[in-house]
Amino acid sequence: MNTELVGSIAQIVMMIVLAYPLGRYIAKVYKGEKTCLDFLAPVERWIFKLCGIDPNVEMSWKGFLKALLTVNLFWFFWGMFLLYFQQYLPLNPDGNAGQSSHLSFNTCISFMVNCNLQHYSGESGLTYFTQLFVIMLFQFITAATGMAALAGIYKAMAAKTTQTIGNFWNLLMKSTTRILLPLALIVGFILIMQGTPMGFDGKMKVTTLEGQEQMVSQGPAAAIIPIKQLGTNGGGYFGVNSSHPLENPTYLTNMVECWAILVLPMAMVFALGFYLKRKKLAFSIFGVMLFAYLASIGINTYYEMNGNPMISAMGIDQDAGAMEGKETRLGAAATALWSCTTTVTSNGSVNGMHDSTMPLSGMMEMLNMQINTWFGGVGVGFMNYYAFLIIAVFISGLMVGRTPEFLGKKVEAREMKIATIVALAHPFVILIGTAVACYYWVYNPAFVEAEGGWLNNPGFHGLSEMLYEYTSASANNGSGFEGLGDNTWFWNFTTGLALIISRYLPIVGQVAIAGLLAQKKFIPESAGTLKTDTATFAVMTFSVIFIVAALSFFPALTLGPIAEYFSIY
């Protein structure tokens, strides 16, 4: 059998097999049970004491959200300041300049909301200092923020009736020290042994075999890449992310990095089962997500391995697949797998250029982000699914004429309103954003020209570039059809707004739903209760999600990737 396909299968198997025990471990961490990393407890206690934080105070859902939003607000100022003034700060051996005000606004927000949309190139747009004290720091703590929010929701779901959902600071700390940090170290060790740079020297000057001069960018890459993958951040150290041969030097590093994208989002679903002691519910949710994930892998792998029909028509040998924008050491199948893995989660790292993938692969990449619930970002991904679960419970309840209940709690108008707003905000932001961009493109060409023309490809594909950018921003993904010239006032500013809305609105809404439900009276399960852990209900949830996404996005996708598909096949 083709070794590229075997490699892809091995990666998927490795994710699932290791996510299960990791999920059990995560549930233990959030419940405060004994784990093998308890020796870190004194360090955590010491930090809390220094900061004047009592990690044992239970918070109401409102207090929890207040702490979460305040610390995020502080990070915004921290990031803006350091990025804007980076040229005056230490650790800048290559003499890179500070970021412009609208670029630092976009960069700061994008890393603060765990999106990592990058409108600059890592080699020249950041210094080693900002790479470590803004980018990498945010990659840890914003991922931990999402995980902490989910841990709060777990607590709310597990309790019979409760006014409190845990301590935000404690969950934030535990997510960082007990989960992200140890995993990042392991991945970092592997990358270093495989040849990823981890030093502080500036660019390396080499004279090539043909006598030319080549400046090789390097730096502390092996520290940033692990957390970029694990925290569903995705912001690459180098401009081209994990297609860069120093960021992803071998097929082994590719397997490890791709594994690292999905292992935590998968583990968080299993953790739900262990935390609530409802393994069947977790398995049925996992099944829905895995099915959607595998379906998109199938489509992308097929199209990427078969190559570009327009190039086949030129009569050359395209056995290797569609190699434009891909790397020889990774191959077409590995890039197809990665393109799905990075878009079902909110990761957004790439190991090949999505702009150059085949039309329907590009469509699946967008659709994964537009649906935004298959595994999703660490923490926030499952929370999106949770909003759809509530909607599915409500609709099924109406269909069979039973009071809609989820885990012993009545779902009522207030929760439904919040869930609906959260579910509809996503398509709203994406489609309105794209529509505004299209309007400018058509009716104000002078403005677009002054911004450098934006698009790198004409026709249907050009529309896809704009649609992809807003999709990626709203899904807090951060990958791009990178042909789009997006370091401009318009794109920095508008996608920055999209980022804020689509990060905080869902978090607030989902935590609120969980908090509201938790306060309600617990109704014991009876023969009349709608079962939410069955295959039927799994299919129901899948349908609700798919219909909402397909109905909202189908027209836009028809004009972009689907039209392009019919123009070349």
Add this chain to the structure above:
Amino acid sequence: MISTLFKSLKLTVAFCILLSVCYIFILWLFAQVAGPNKGNAAVIELNGKVVGATHVGQPFTQDIYFWGRPSHAGDGYDASSSGGSNKGPSNEAYLADVEARIDTFLWHHPYLKREEVPAEMVTASGSGLDPDISPKAAYAQAKRVAEARGIAVDKVMALVNAHIEGPLLGLFGPQKVNVLKLNVALEKAVAKNHEDGIK
């Protein structure tokens, strides 16, 4: 609110010490011990002189060398400005570029049939720094290199075969040939031939 902001500041500084200093230091130390080049990119030497980074592709244009893939990094293989073409599959200007690259490739390798031109040699890599080509792409160039060097094709072919790196554990991923390693080996082989001739 103000007190929470102040707590946030202290916590952020604490995280900086834990992550941006301690975590970094552990990995840096590990790289000094276990990394291939003390934390810097691994390099290849020829006659005691560094001729390039192992994992970073470099431009080859002369007939005496094997060539890598087309590159969109800066002006081509600019390792301080990685980048792909980001051309969509239906872009007509891009397809015309590919046609032109096929013609150029065939002009340099007149012994090849059109259906023997490997697509990867006429499409740009994702990073613009792809250090590898497939074995097929190396075989396709062997005759040109051999003729330019004035050595037997068999010898060049043998050299290519010796430099094919198989899938990981023989199971996972594609085969590849590192262009720089192959060219360095070629230089060494030619120099050795030359010495033997003088003796």
